[in-house]
Amino acid sequence: MSDRPLVAVVVFPGSNDDRDAAWALGSVGAEPTFVWHEETSLPKETGAVVLPGGFSYGDYLRTGAIASVAPVMDPIRTFAAEGGPVLGICNGFQVLCEARLLPGVLRPNRQLEFVCRDAALRVEVVDSVFLRRCAVGQELVIPVKHGEGAWYADEGMFVQLAARGQIVLRYTDDVNGALGNVAGVVNETGNVMGLMPHPEHAVDPLLGSADGGLLLAALVDAAAAHRTLTPA
Numbered sequence: 001m002s003d004r005p006l007v008a009v010v011v012f013p014g015s016n017d018d019r020d021a022a023w024a025l026g027s028v029g030a031e032p033t034f035v036w037h038e039e040t041s042l043p044k045e046t047g048a049v050v051l052p053g054g055f056s057y058g059d060y061l062r063t064g065a066i067a068s069v070a071p072v073m074d075p076i077r078t079f080a081a082e083g084g085p086v087l088g089i090c091n092g093f094q095v096l097c098e099a100r101l102l103p104g105v106l107r108p109n110r111q112l113e114f115v116c117r118d119a120a121l122r123v124e125v126v127d128s129v130f131l132r133r134c135a136v137g138q139e140l141v142i143p144v145k146h147g148e149g150a151w152y153a154d155e156g157m158f159v160q161l162a163a164r165g166q167i168v169l170r171y172t173d174d175v176n177g178a179l180g181n182v183a184g185v186v187n188e189t190g191n192v193m194g195l196m197p198h199p200e201h202a203v204d205p206l207l208g209s210a211d212g213g214l215l216l217a218a219l220v221d222a223a224a225a226h227r228t229l230t231p232a
Helices: 018-027 073-081 091-098 155-163 212-229
Strands: 006-011 031-036 046-051 086-089 105-107 115-123 139-146 150-152 167-171 182-186 192-195
Touching: 006 018, 006 212, 018 031, 018 212, 046 073, 046 091, 046 212, 073 086, 086 091, 091 105, 091 192, 115 182, 139 212, 150 182
Parallel strands: 006 031, 006 046, 046 086, 086 192
Antiparallel strands: 105 150, 115 139, 115 167, 167 182, 182 192
């Protein structure tokens, strides 16, 4: 068994950031492995799961909707229910919301245009395993590239999520019209997270920022811990 925790990177038809995610995860200490959407189980020793960005199934029905019922989502649901860390990036965030593993929905950007630029984020909560290398109030610079990234929930849900600490990242300005400038949320137990920015594109200062590496390295920490706790 490798000393590096195994992180499964799910590949849907239309995923286009799966290789980027795998490279970035490897750079922060993971052993990434690709898992095709038709698989009905995750590899043995999986410590974490990443749903990468892209356009799963071409977004032909509703963004993330078809992917949310792909065969691989059943073992991912089980993995998450057992406390396994699951990270959804951009399209992966949309998939997790459609699969009801995360609250809210992602709607078209307020400006009805594709947004592609660096975005400043503020860390709101660090209780989740994904933010444990960050500090409350810390600002991160991570690029965004999406057309349907405006997170939304009804007012009652929004208030409850904020009170429970499930809103973990907010844009420092209005990037896409997201309710409350929300950029990332977690589930109630904090082991499933979705964010629209792409941390895998911010792991090297030569690319403009290494702030995304803080999130991915925390994921690797969580993957190692989960693998240790999982019975052989």
